[in-house]
Amino acid sequence: METTPNLQVYDLGHLGLVASILDQIGLVQTVDRFVGPRPGEKVSTGMALKAAILNALGFVTSPLYLFGHFFQGKPTELLLGPGITPELLNDDRMGRMLDSLYAAGVTELFVEVAKSARRAFPFPVRALHVDSTSFHVHGVYGSGEEGQTDTGDEPLVIRLTHGYSRDHRPDLKQWVMNLICADTGGIPLLFAPGDGNQSDQEALVPLLARYRQSLELGEVVVLDGASYSQENLGALRGFSWVMRVPATLKEAKVLLREELPQEAWRPLLPGYRGLEVESEYGGVRQRWLLVESQERARMEEASLQQRIARAEGEARKVLGRLTARTFACEADARRALSEASGRLPSHRLVYLGVQEERQWERVGRPRKGERPLAVVYRLRARLEVDQEKLERARRGLGRFLLATNVLDREGLPPQEVLRRYKDQARTVERGFRFLKDPLFFAESTFLKRPERVMALGMVMALALLVYALGEWALRRRLWEAGSSLPDQKGRPTAKPTLRWVFQLFMWVRLVELGGRWFVLNLAPHHETAARLLGAGRYYLLE
Template sequence: MPEQKTSLDHSAPAPRRTKRVVVPGKHAQADGLQLRSYDVGALPLLTQIVERMQLQRILSQHLPKDDSRTELPTVTALLVLFANLLMAREPVYGVGEWAALFPPDLLGLREQDLSRLHDDRLGRCLDRMFEGIGPTLIMAVVRHVIREFAIGLDELHNDSTTVSFYGAYNEAGQESEQRGRPTHAITWGHSKARRPDLKQLLYTLTVTSDGNVPVYFSSASGNTVDDGTHIGTWDLLYELIGHANFLYVADCKLASSENLSHMATRGGRFVTVLPRGRTEDKAFRQRLRATPSVLKWTLLYKLANDKGHIIDELFVCEDDHIHSEGYRLLWYRSTRKAEQDQSRRARSIQKTTEALSDLRERLQGPRTRFRERAKVEQALAELLAEAEASPWLLVEIEEQEEETFRQATRGRPSEQTKYLRETRSRFTLTWKLNVEALSEAEREDGVFPLLTNDRKLSATEVLQAYKRQPLLEKRFSQFKTDFAVAPVFLKNVSRIQGLLAAYFFALLVQTLLERELRQAMARAGVATLPLYPEDRPCARPTTHRLIEVFSPIQRHEVRVGQAEAQVMVTKLTKTQRSIIRLLGLDPRAYGLA
């Protein structure tokens, strides 16, 4: 029987998505009894913060208007997505199933909206977010947050990280335009995650010293250099605050002449690290190596751990130092950093000696290919070029003559057999520590320079401002662990940019909840809360831990026959009640009178 070929009608429309009927909660029934159970968790705590932020109103004003046929508003769906990012981090296609576990009213939904909360709808919502996100929307949200939560803006910290992507992303390899707006290039660049094999985007964040609250973010192509992001960020912060009299703290990428001049000439203040290799840095370190006793250091303060043991001592050099462009240059020394520098150098030396041992084994192998000195020198140069410890090791190549004998003619050897003597060069490596170089390096341990144009700040105040910079790294850590930003389960770069904006708003909610609880604890004189396992005390509660503590809370609706359902809520623990009281949350949100 001949094979029948089926012709494809390419003009036929694609089949429409089958409408699902989603019933919220989990159900059980037996002998006239019906039970419907919902998760509640920490959702009321997060909802309180979102309502105070007025996210729904502000997003509605700045995002493109919905089509009249839209059944589920964009902003409503985005708020559900924010809650998911905070509590579960499900892929976009799993948000609808996750939302069905909760009472629809807690998510601002109607029961019929659950079936509309699918991946296509959320994808279109991210398209709308991409179209509307920008400085205007971000500053509208942040301005209201600053007023509502009384956030101080006298000191701001800026830094960047990278978001890695698994996959080719060939269509997003170049910057282009979608929906009338520019898109980033997902491409290779300097990976801060130490994954140079993965493509990436750059994510820049600015936070306050008051609670580390995010006040601005931006994203850029993966090959963007950090140096060029500071001027645009500072100008937007100037517009947000309304004046230039705030302290801008950033890492050494800020310390370019263009960046510093832009801020200083407009009345701005900054604190940054002087990069290694600058003229002033080389001169001071050379002086430190040559005559360390000439430099005088003044103790600023000491740091102790919980047991009272001193873990760090901070000193400042008494000599005045001026940057070539007239800024203050302060040199500090930290005993803990000195220990870290020594440990890092020891690990580097060990790693380099292991690599040298491997190369030596290759040189001495019976079938080695290193028979020429030039080839050995090239291999050694490549090894030392990649090794951080090369200045502290003295490596020599030793050449030895190896004799071998073979018969001059063929045949079985006898007493009359003549042998020919052959010599071949064989190389080996020897190395030892460069004691003088190590001694000079130890004199630099723990030393670092800070650059500022603020002459009113004391040396201690400049140092403490810089020491608050790692708190921004904590936000990046939460960004990549609590929120699990990677892997990104999206392909379209415009939707990815919309998702990164959603992460900013979720991070803002998370930070504000932490700040509100910690301030409430301080006002009430509560030093710790028993949030850790086995009721161990926690002095600085995090939103992530609050979500875990409140996760067992559920709402149950029991119905007997056709009677009205009775509502029951999981009995709250003493700790949960304390947190609700500290946050000033309406007890009725958890079914309490």
């Protein structure tokens, strides 16, 4: 903040856009109503949470103990309310806010905020995507700090412990974030923290069932193959779902490797073809969609060639050991060759004959009429790629198997089954990549109390909600208005990322002079974005 006797300059940037979205979804009111009043607090829990999300989406990676530093030079009274100064937004207030969020129930509170967001921005939802990821933590956590599980329906405190690390840090303890996201923009509708060693197979379906009424689930639910089991299929009765079938299932293995006539395949999306079969796995009637991807097949062919090259070296060692051996008879040699050849994954050993060797009592030329002690045989063989094995391996390249219990092919045609499954990558998985980007959040959690880790997870998920919601709303309104914003090369685009829009606002400043507010460096494209996102009160000042 730069000051003169009558002039103050604040760094506003894109924070007005974030604050506007938070205002429109009623974040402060929803949280304060849910948490309840706290006598004597100058900054309510809802307002502190709004400040935390502004920090989270502020292009810095300040840990919580630097929370107050982020707001130095920022127009806090404009963004948060009269009388709210950076000094009030300190680490102590942040800690109390996290404690209040935990006490209120982070999942239940998140669901309420998401409902309010959906009312303020009525985005369409055709499918819900369910998935999880892990976040590692630093510090030493004893048994008392790892959390305790309640005997009721929901754990009181998550366990910070070792588990399968998506961050590739198995040396650190972790916690798991579960999200349910709309297919529209990947907007999260439910957040739930989980133990660091959570099993998706055991956790995600019960999570869906528990919050079914709260989410008003009527759309198709999309899950990954970890949730496909007989137990979960039974628990999902009443849901419409799409899942990937694990390739380890006996029935799936057969179908994935089966030689099928070309006329059985039907085109799906560009680069994909498929065919349907009926199944009653787990006692549930369902459609299985065998999908073959051209791009995936090319990638797996390259991987197959690499495996063949590696296998050739091992196969030559096998051949070398066989040719170094001696056998009592030709039949033994051929039998050993056949057994070794059958164990090779992609090669075969071709029999070329045997060479007879006589073993004498002593070294040197045998005497006339002397009989050998023994007659043995050495193999002669060559190594080659087994085309039959190779053809079987290639038969399954690029294939994967999807399943749905929606039996109406007109209501959910095969191409739509594939499309909804593929949307997983641009919805919930894209959200996880966003949360792990150090530009928005530090890559790991530094809080030691698991209760506060749970609450911080909620802050992270809310930041994702605001970002995804803002990006979807801006693109939708640009399209409706026939308008555009400049992209990184100055060309007009109606589908900018919100990150780029934030960068466009980098040099926007707020000036206070003589009791009046002025916004500096505001170009027409800034005004367009502010107007379409309903942020006029922060930028288009009268």
